[in-house]
Amino acid sequence: MRWFRRRSSVELGTYVAPKPTDPPPVERIVDDGVLIAESLIVMTLRNHMIVDALRDKRDFDAEALAGLATRELDALADNEWETAERLMMQRENVVVDGAWLDDPDALSDNRRESRRREAVHRAMSAAFASRAVNRDILLGLVERARAEAWDEVAVVLLDRTIEDPVRDRDYDAQRNERLGAFLALDLSELAAERGVSLL
Numbered sequence: 001m002r003w004f005r006r007r008s009s010v011e012l013g014t015y016v017a018p019k020p021t022d023p024p025p026v027e028r029i030v031d032d033g034v035l036i037a038e039s040l041i042v043m044t045l046r047n048h049m050i051v052d053a054l055r056d057k058r059d060f061d062a063e064a065l066a067g068l069a070t071r072e073l074d075a076l077a078d079n080e081w082e083t084a085e086r087l088m089m090q091r092e093n094v095v096v097d098g099a100w101l102d103d104p105d106a107l108s109d110n111r112r113e114s115r116r117r118e119a120v121h122r123a124m125s126a127a128f129a130s131r132a133v134n135r136d137i138l139l140g141l142v143e144r145a146r147a148e149a150w151d152e153v154a155v156v157l158l159d160r161t162i163e164d165p166v167r168d169r170d171y172d173a174q175r176n177e178r179l180g181a182f183l184a185l186d187l188s189e190l191a192a193e194r195g196v197s198l199l
Contacts (some may be wrong), residue, residue: 046145046152048065048068073129081121106195
């Protein structure tokens with residue numbers, strides 16, 4: 001009995017390398033980077049908002065959240081600028097040894113790519129820094145985060161209002177405390193704004 005069958009060979013053809021393509025423009029890379037960064041900042045703001053409301057019982061504070069967004073954008077701008085500076089210093093400190101002298105095209109390509117990467121990081125830094133001082137953008141990020149936070153917690157909170165509670169001997173005694181905590185979130189206003197019925 002044969003344990004292994006011999007497979008017939010498959011003709012895969014001849015490999016043809018893809019044609020080289022031009023790198024994407026710096027502006028497009030920056031736009032994509034800003035979109036990703038803003039999504040991460042919105043997620044950070046959303047999580048902060050949920051913790052503030054549900055755990056710490058704090059009211060919604062658009063100004064404090066805009067300040068948090070500013071700090072996040074400033075940190076990203078600083079990081080991009082430092083990366084650009086590192087690339088510039090590395091390029092200036094390259095020791096041209098024998099291997100590079102044998103292939104001057106490789107050295108030229110390496111320097112050109114380093115300059116391009118530096119330009120991308122500087123442009124990203126400028127984009128983040130300009131957003132960090134743009135009040136409309138900051139409040140827009142806060143509003144996006146507020147909407148996402150509401151979408152995340154609304155279902156749970158509304159389900160709790162509809163559920164029949166299990167009544168124990170402390171239920172009536174703690175009723176006022178529960179109502180106060182619930183109203184502190186100002187859910188009726190949020191529900192009306194989002195078109196959600198509390199009934």
